[in-house]
Amino acid sequence: MNPFRSEPLPRARLLLRRIPYDLAIVSAVNLACAVVVTYVMRDGGSSFWENLVFSMCIGTLAMALINGARILLWGEGVPPKLPFFALVAAGSVLAYVLGHELAMRLLGLPPREFAHGLEENAVGFISLTVLAGLMLTIFFWSRAEVAELKIAAATEKARAAAVERQAMQAQLQLLQAQIEPHMLFNTLATLQSLIGIDAPRAQHMLEQLIHYLRATLSSSRAETTTLAQEFALMDAYLGLMSVRMGARLNYALELPAELRELALPPMLLQPLVENAIKHGLEPKIDGGGIRVEARRDGDRLRLTVADTGLGLDAAGAGHAAVPGGGVGLANVRERLQALYGGAAQFTLSANPPGGVLARLDLPLSLPLPS
Amino acid sequence: MNPAAAPIRALIAEDEPVLGHALLQALQRLWPELAIGAVAENGVAAVREALAQRPDVLFLDIKMPGKTGLEVARELAEDWPDAAPFPLIVFVTAYDDYALQAFEQAAVDYVMKPVTDARLAQTVARLRARLATQGERDGELERIVQQLRTILPAPAAPQPRLTLIRAGIGNQIRLIPVADVVYFEAADKYLNVVTADGDALIRTSLKELLPQLDPDQFWQIHRGTVVNLRFVQAAQRDETGKLSLRLAGRPEQLPVSRLFAHLFRQM
Numbered sequence: 001m002n003p004f005r006s007e008p009l010p011r012a013r014l015l016l017r018r019i020p021y022d023l024a025i026v027s028a029v030n031l032a033c034a035v036v037v038t039y040v041m042r043d044g045g046s047s048f049w050e051n052l053v054f055s056m057c058i059g060t061l062a063m064a065l066i067n068g069a070r071i072l073l074w075g076e077g078v079p080p081k082l083p084f085f086a087l088v089a090a091g092s093v094l095a096y097v098l099g100h101e102l103a104m105r106l107l108g109l110p111p112r113e114f115a116h117g118l119e120e121n122a123v124g125f126i127s128l129t130v131l132a133g134l135m136l137t138i139f140f141w142s143r144a145e146v147a148e149l150k151i152a153a154a155t156e157k158a159r160a161a162a163v164e165r166q167a168m169q170a171q172l173q174l175l176q177a178q179i180e181p182h183m184l185f186n187t188l189a190t191l192q193s194l195i196g197i198d199a200p201r202a203q204h205m206l207e208q209l210i211h212y213l214r215a216t217l218s219s220s221r222a223e224t225t226t227l228a229q230e231f232a233l234m235d236a237y238l239g240l241m242s243v244r245m246g247a248r249l250n251y252a253l254e255l256p257a258e259l260r261e262l263a264l265p266p267m268l269l270q271p272l273v274e275n276a277i278k279h280g281l282e283p284k285i286d287g288g289g290i291r292v293e294a295r296r297d298g299d300r301l302r303l304t305v306a307d308t309g310l311g312l313d314a315a316g317a318g319h320a321a322v323p324g325g326g327v328g329l330a331n332v333r334e335r336l337q338a339l340y341g342g343a344a345q346f347t348l349s350a351n352p353p354g355g356v357l358a359r360l361d362l363p364l365s366l367p368l369p370s
Numbered sequence: 371m372n373p374a375a376a377p378i379r380a381l382i383a384e385d386e387p388v389l390g391h392a393l394l395q396a397l398q399r400l401w402p403e404l405a406i407g408a409v410a411e412n413g414v415a416a417v418r419e420a421l422a423q424r425p426d427v428l429f430l431d432i433k434m435p436g437k438t439g440l441e442v443a444r445e446l447a448e449d450w451p452d453a454a455p456f457p458l459i460v461f462v463t464a465y466d467d468y469a470l471q472a473f474e475q476a477a478v479d480y481v482m483k484p485v486t487d488a489r490l491a492q493t494v495a496r497l498r499a500r501l502a503t504q505g506e507r508d509g510e511l512e513r514i515v516q517q518l519r520t521i522l523p524a525p526a527a528p529q530p531r532l533t534l535i536r537a538g539i540g541n542q543i544r545l546i547p548v549a550d551v552v553y554f555e556a557a558d559k560y561l562n563v564v565t566a567d568g569d570a571l572i573r574t575s576l577k578e579l580l581p582q583l584d585p586d587q588f589w590q591i592h593r594g595t596v597v598n599l600r601f602v603q604a605a606q607r608d609e610t611g612k613l614s615l616r617l618a619g620r621p622e623q624l625p626v627s628r629l630f631a632h633l634f635r636q637m
Contacts, residue, residue, distance in 0.1 A: 182433065185464040186386065189483035193392030246387035248435075285412045285436045 022063070022140070029132050030059035041124055053107055058099030062133050066091040078144075085134070092133035096126050179216055180278075190244050205243050211236040216270070227294055228260040230269050234292055237270070241277055248287025249277075255294050262301065262364075265339050271332055272305040272358045280309020280356055288355065296364065303360040311354045336360075377405045378501060381425040383416035383442065384409055384462065385434045389483055393429060393462070396487055401494050413437025417445045420457065427497055428457040432473060433464075440521075443476055447514050448593055448627035452611065456511035458500055460493055476517045515628050532582040535563055537570035544570055549587075552601045552620050554579065556594035566601075566619030591615065592627040605634040 034052035046054075069087055070079055079087075187209060194202035215233040231253050238251040273292060281288050288308035295302045329348065336344040344362045351357035380397065384390035390409040397404055407423055410416040413436035420428055420442070428446075430439035437445070439461050450456055461473040461480035474480055478500060479493045501507065535546040546563060555562040560571045561579060576596060580588075583596065590596045597615060604616045605626065613626040613634060626634060 182465045186389075186433075186483070189464045190386060190388045192484040193388050197388065197391060197395075243388065244386050248385075283435045285414060287435075 023060075025139070026059050026063045026136065027056065029136055030055040033059065033128060033132055036128065037125070041128075050103075050107060050109075054100065054103040057103040057106070058095050058129055059132065061099040061102070062092050062095035062129065063136070065095050066133065066137070085137070088133050088137045089130050092130040093126055095133075096129045100125075179213070186244060187240055194243070201243070205240060208236040208239040212240060223265070224263045225266045226260065227255055227262045227264050230264055230266070231255045231292070231294070234269065234273050237273065238277075238290065241282075245282065245287055248284075249281060250289045252289070252291045254292070256296070259294050259296060259301070264301075264362075265335065268332060268335060268360060269303055269305070271329070272360070275329065276305055276307035276309060276356060276358070280307040280311070284310050299364045301360075301362045301364050303362070305358040306351050306355065307357075308351065308355040312348070312350055312356055332360075336362075377403060378427065379405045379407070379423065379425045380427040380429065381407055381416070381420055381423055381457070382409045382429045383411075383413070383419075383434065383439070384429070384431040385411050386431075387411070389431075393485055396485060396490050397429075397494075400487060400491050401498075413439070413442050416442045417449075420446055421449060424451075424454045425457050426455070426501060428459050429462055430459055430477075431462050432470075439463075440473055440476065443514065444518055444593060444629070447511065447518055448629055450511060455507045456514060458497055458507075458510060459514070460497070472521045475521060476514055511628075518629055519632070527581065529581045531584060532579070535570075535572060537563055537572050539570055546570060548583070549598075549600070551598055552617055553595060553597040553624060554588075564620065589630070589633060591630045591633070592625060593629075595624055597624060 031052065033055040034048060037051045037055065038046075038048040066088055069091060070084065073079065073087070074084075187205075191202055191205055191209065194205060212233065215229070215236070235253055238249070238253070242249045242251065269292070273290065276290050281290060290305065290307045290309075293304045293306075295304075329346075333346055336346055340363065344360070346361075347359045349357050349359070382390055382393055382397075384393060387409075390411070394406055394409060397406060404427070407419065407425070410419045413434045415436070416428075416430065416434070417437065430442055432439040434442075443459055447456070458478045459476065461470075461477045462483055462485065463470060463473070463480065464483040466482065470480065479496055481489055481493055532548050535548060535551065537544045537546060546565060550565050552564050552566060554576065555564060556576045557571070559573070559575075561574050561576060563570045563572055576590075576594065580590065580596065587600065588596050588598055597617075601618045601620070602615050603618050605613060606616065606623075607613050613631050614623040615626060615634075616623055
């Protein structure tokens with residue numbers, strides 16, 4: 001099976017581009033044959049230049065005949081080996097006879113005079129032609145195989161890259177779709193109840209919910225966001241949570257004005273804040289506070305999320321008993337690694353007396369993800 | 371007893387203030403004669419208030435800080451005084467997931483947040499019907515206990531057996547063979563390891579420890595107690611019907627909760 005039937009255009013172009021190159025190689029072999037005939041076989045009756053004309057005629061005809069017959073018989077497919085070599089042998093002999101005749105006419109030689117030489121050395125010349133034909137065939141054959149392998153490798157590489165990109169995209173979407181049904185339904189329940197109790201507050205809460213949903217669900221399309229946008233998103237999320245948790249939650253966001261327009265990949269800060277709520281503050285009877293801060297330190301950007309929740313070891317599966325564990329946090333680490341290599345750090349530590357301190361330390365000159 | 375004489379009392383346990391307030395208002399609308407106390411805002415307060423107020427009806431949010439609704443129901447089933455009728459429990463949740471099946475079985479009813487008046491009216495009708503039938507009320511505690519027995523001992527996947535307990539006492543580590551432990555007793559965030567020679571505290575929860583113990587040797591007899599059967603001499607009932615275990619090598623007796631009393635029925 002020829003795997004390239006499905007892509008005729010690149011292959012046809014490839015063949016066209018190959019013709020001058022192939023002609024040059026055939027000519028070089030023709031030249032070599034003329035040298036062999038003149039100086040090795042010592043065909044006394046003709047000069048090197050005459051022999052060159054002969055070998056050019058025979059060689060080029062052989063290439064044209066063999067290639068023509070191949071395309072006629074097998075099209076652009078890979079021909080079966082044995083019949084093809086038989087074709088090469090037969091084509092070479094035919095090319096010898098025709099090419100010889102053509103060269104004689106081109107050189108204006110009397111047919112009889114040369115017929116003498118033909119009779120003497122015909123077997124040698126024909127053998128040489130067949131040999132040259134076979135050698136060239138083997139050369140072109142293996143070259144075609146290498147080319148096909150290269151195309152196959154390139155196709156495979158492109159496919160792997162596409163698969164990887166898709167996997168990345170799927171993972172990103174999964175990450176970004178991490179709006180928990182519990183969170184959403186509880187928020188909607190609060191909202192619906194609030195409409196009857198305090199309509200203006202319900203209105204404000206709905207605005208925050210829309211902002212949160214829009215930013216969270218659409219960040220799959222935006223590869224970078226700004227610190228200002230990210231902090232606005234956190235403000236909306238914490239606003240929602242504070243309506244739900246009431247006096248149990250207080251929060252503060254601190255973003256210096258000069259850092260507002262700084263680019264930041266989405267979904268780095270948000271999981272940390274959501275983790276702090278979900279595993280630190282929501283399950284804590286008395287609740288507590290959360291403080292999100294951005295700070296510039298030389299050429300580094302430092303983001304901190306500090307909470308006064310249950311702390312690292314009390315939170316169990318979520319913050320994970322193992323410091324730095326947990327699915328959400330593993331995702332943050334993976335993303336940092338993918339985006340910055342080793343140039344970014346993420347640490348999770350205790351925030352005495354209780355609670356967790358999450359720290360992101362990023363290069364200030366952010367590379368734009370390609 | 372004439373139901374009209376003593377008002378029906380309810381307790382709401384809901385950690386989200388807006389939702390608690392909304393449920394309170396809706397109940398007041400649909401069941402004006404119901405006496406509703408302050409809303410308990412977490413699982414611990416729910417247990418405390420329920421035991422203190424002994425309500426007839428208990429609306430329990432499932433996801434609360436401190437304890438889940440099911441944990442609250444379980445603690446109440448264990449600690450509820452024999453003399454008082456057990457409250458009818460209605461679970462309330464915002465999100466329907468597989469965990470609800472357990473709640474569904476243990477409750478009289480369960481409703482989704484936000485609770486609509488139409489749905490809550492059905493719940494109220496169901497509760498009123500139950501409360502009117504004295505016989506039903508008497509069986510409620512037994513029914514809950516039966517349900518909890520089938521739901522709760524969801525054993526975690528067995529883990530490698532623990533043979534030695536390393537307990538820090540002062541600045542040294544004491545090594546206690548598990549076979550020598552008379553019982554384990556939960557104490558806040560710690561676990562008290564009790565042997566014939568004395569006690570030691572370890573920083574492990576009973577939930578984490580249980581899968582590492584031989585289930586044929588160590589039995590849970592209360593939400594906070596696991597006893598080594600080797601040291602159990604007798605199970606006895608006191609005059610109020612409460613079951614407790616007499617132990618070898620320890621002077622104290624261990625109470626067996628309602629949920630585990632069936633383990634010590636005579637053959």
